[in-house]
Amino acid sequence: MRTAIFAAALLAAPALDADTAPSYPPTPSEIVAAAAPSDWVAIDPSDVLVVTFAPDAAGRERKVVIQLIAAPFSTVWTANIRTLAKAHWWDGLAIVRAQDNYVVQWGDPDGEDEAKARALPAGLKPTSEQDYAIPVPPRPTSEATGADVGAPAVGFGVLRDSYAPSVGYTLTGWPTASDGQDWWPIHCYGTVGVGRDVSPSAGTGAELYAVIGQAPRHLDRNIAVVGRVIEGIEHLSTLPRGTEALGFYATPAERTPIASIRLASDLPAAERPRFEYLSTESASFAQYVNARANRHDAFFIKPAGGVDICNAPVPVRRAKAG
Amino acid sequence: MRTAIFAAALLAAPALDADTAPSYPPTPSEIVAAAAPSDWVAIDPSDVLVVTFAPDAAGRERKVVIQLIAAPFSTVWTANIRTLAKAHWWDGLAIVRAQDNYVVQWGDPDGEDEAKARALPAGLKPTSEQDYAIPVPPRPTSEATGADVGAPAVGFGVLRDSYAPSVGYTLTGWPTASDGQDWWPIHCYGTVGVGRDVSPSAGTGAELYAVIGQAPRHLDRNIAVVGRVIEGIEHLSTLPRGTEALGFYATPAERTPIASIRLASDLPAAERPRFEYLSTESASFAQYVNARANRHDAFFIKPAGGVDICNAPVPVRRAKAG
Numbered sequence: 304m305r306t307a308i309f310a311a312a313l314l315a316a317p318a319l320d321a322d323t324a325p326s327y328p329p330t331p332s333e334i335v336a337a338a339a340p341s342d343w344v345a346i347d348p349s350d351v352l353v354v355t356f357a358p359d360a361a362g363r364e365r366k367v368v369i370q371l372i373a374a375p376f377s378t379v380w381t382a383n384i385r386t387l388a389k390a391h392w393w394d395g396l397a398i399v400r401a402q403d404n405y406v407v408q409w410g411d412p413d414g415e416d417e418a419k420a421r422a423l424p425a426g427l428k429p430t431s432e433q434d435y436a437i438p439v440p441p442r443p444t445s446e447a448t449g450a451d452v453g454a455p456a457v458g459f460g461v462l463r464d465s466y467a468p469s470v471g472y473t474l475t476g477w478p479t480a481s482d483g484q485d486w487w488p489i490h491c492y493g494t495v496g497v498g499r500d501v502s503p504s505a506g507t508g509a510e511l512y513a514v515i516g517q518a519p520r521h522l523d524r525n526i527a528v529v530g531r532v533i534e535g536i537e538h539l540s541t542l543p544r545g546t547e548a549l550g551f552y553a554t555p556a557e558r559t560p561i562a563s564i565r566l567a568s569d570l571p572a573a574e575r576p577r578f579e580y581l582s583t584e585s586a587s588f589a590q591y592v593n594a595r596a597n598r599h600d601a602f603f604i605k606p607a608g609g610v611d612i613c614n615a616p617v618p619v620r621r622a623k624a625g
Numbered sequence: 626m627r628t629a630i631f632a633a634a635l636l637a638a639p640a641l642d643a644d645t646a647p648s649y650p651p652t653p654s655e656i657v658a659a660a661a662p663s664d665w666v667a668i669d670p671s672d673v674l675v676v677t678f679a680p681d682a683a684g685r686e687r688k689v690v691i692q693l694i695a696a697p698f699s700t701v702w703t704a705n706i707r708t709l710a711k712a713h714w715w716d717g718l719a720i721v722r723a724q725d726n727y728v729v730q731w732g733d734p735d736g737e738d739e740a741k742a743r744a745l746p747a748g749l750k751p752t753s754e755q756d757y758a759i760p761v762p763p764r765p766t767s768e769a770t771g772a773d774v775g776a777p778a779v780g781f782g783v784l785r786d787s788y789a790p791s792v793g794y795t796l797t798g799w800p801t802a803s804d805g806q807d808w809w810p811i812h813c814y815g816t817v818g819v820g821r822d823v824s825p826s827a828g829t830g831a832e833l834y835a836v837i838g839q840a841p842r843h844l845d846r847n848i849a850v851v852g853r854v855i856e857g858i859e860h861l862s863t864l865p866r867g868t869e870a871l872g873f874y875a876t877p878a879e880r881t882p883i884a885s886i887r888l889a890s891d892l893p894a895a896e897r898p899r900f901e902y903l904s905t906e907s908a909s910f911a912q913y914v915n916a917r918a919n920r921h922d923a924f925f926i927k928p929a930g931g932v933d934i935c936n937a938p939v940p941v942r943r944a945k946a947g
Contacts (some may be wrong), residue, residue, distance in 0.1 A: 309626065323714070403862055426807075465931045467929070467931075479927055502923075506736075517933070517935050520933065521920055521932070523929065524927040525920075537865075541863045595843070601823050604757075604846070610788070614840075614841070614843070
């Protein structure tokens with residue numbers, strides 16, 4: 304018995320002859336690829352962190368690019384992160400933790416040792432757990448578009464949620480949740496947040512983590528969400544897992560050194576990466592989310608009729624040169 | 626300014642003096658650790674696959690242990706997988722694909738080349754996409770306990786879902802979903818499924834994948850779920866990601882060779898690992914799921930009030946020797 308089981312086609316239909324191929328609705332990826340140039344919004348380089356780690360064992364470069372979350376969320380922490388980056392505070396520090404199906408974390412390995420901890424730069428603002436969520440605004444309108452920016456900004460009908468009464472995307476391209484009174488950014492794969500000690504510590508922003516597993520949504524409103532990885536997540540997700548409790552590395556030699564962390568806007572123009580995201584206000588985005596909820600392309604038999612917001616991430620790509 | 630931000634405590638409270646420490650409800654891990662021995666159910670070695678890959682670059686052993694799903698789900702595929710393991714069919718084949726935030730896949734790298742593909746063993750059963758789900762049984766009772774095994778078997782009140790009208794755990798310890806008519810196993814982190822070509826192919830079971838990212842629940846009822854990784858997932862999740870479409874490796878040298886795949890029951894007794902899972906019928910399990918939905922331990926400020934079923938995985942551990 305020999306059956307065709309090689310699953311290069313696990314998610315994609317094989318190329319079929321155009322004359323005989325049945326017609327299927329486009330996949331989510333095809334919808335994104337077909338979106339008009341005007342559906343894409345440039346990401347400001349001052350909202351982008353370029354994290355450069357030491358090269359890997361084969362000498363290959365390891366860069367991870369993070370987009371900082373837009374106001375009105377977590378603004379005190381993102382201000383601190385800009386201050387830390389401008390001070391080159393992270394340079395020479397390291398990844399200290401990699402816990403499977405959870406987070407990778409970086410910062411000062413000696414942060415708990417007062418004698419050895421690196422001094423924080425001047426100008427960091429105090430942070431508060433009060434700022435993990437914001438009050439739902441009284442239905443203001445977007446200055447740019449006149450659209451409603453109340454929460455959830457763009458929810459469609461296909462997002463249901465296990466953790467909050469409603470979820471949706473802000474008009475600035477961020478996944479959020481709300482209980483009608485408060486509104487907060489959420490943890491998905493690739494989300495970047497602020498490590499902290501037990502409450503009332505809310506963390507300065509010097510200790511950061513990125514999610515490398517199932518969305519840890521129980522951290523929502525319990526930790527500051529400050530951004531998302533938009534390129535190079537594989538340099539974090541493939542790191543050897545730490546063997547100590549919570550995935551901390553047992554020895555300094557296991558840590559990955561940080562060469563530098565810079566705002567893209569502080570890099571020379573030639574080195575400045577440029578990114579754009581698919582507008583959450585665009586018809587293309589709505590089509591994309593609906594296709595994620597209802598897969599009707601060649602590979603699929605039963606569409607789900609719903610989708611977890613973390614399985615419909617806002618598409619981000621390198622901007623075309625121009 | 627120097628604040629305590631080192632987040633060894635990202636998820637755990639630091640050790641506090643017992644006289645002064647406030648009292649908090651137990652964490653999910655503490656609940657599992659405190660469960661009575663009688664709450665744990667032995668996993669039959671004939672339901673366990675031991676996957677041994679070639680050693681890593683440092684010569685370290687890489688073993689991944691998979692528990693095959695219990696009847697009445699996917700029984701044709703799990704029968705085929707037993708046949709393939711007994712035939713030593715996978716030995717010398719390889720991991721062919723690692724796609725970030727999605728799956729790692731293994732099988733015959735030459736499976737699509739009829740001249741080079743490895744012949745499948747005799748005795749494999751034909752498979753059908755009809756078997757991705759089963760009809761909800763007419764409320765039968767468990768022979769062992771007399772309990773209702775209708776779907777969802779154990780749902781509690783805190784599981785809400787983006788993909789199906791109801792979700793819950795079977796009395797045999799598996800996360801499932803139902804629409805009232807049909808009942809099916811679901812995709813979470815670590816779930817093992819059967820690669821296939823486009824429908825009506827349903828895959829034999831020779832080509833397998835494991836989930837290494839956000840639960841791809843849109844695959845539910847579109848692919849056969851056959852098990853879950855219960856030990857060693859880090860040997861899959863940390864693999865370098867493939868650079869071809871869908872994360873396939875560009876060159877044979879990037880593939881990780883499979884040394885052997887065996888049923889634990891076919892290993893010499895001394896090499897046979899023994900595992901047990903926390904009974905989904907136990908009070909400990911209910912307490913664990915509820916604690917996952919409502920974190921009140923020292924680190925947390927705002928409990929969510931709900932939990933994704935994939936964030937409340939059934940606890941599995943090595944059985945105590947005895």
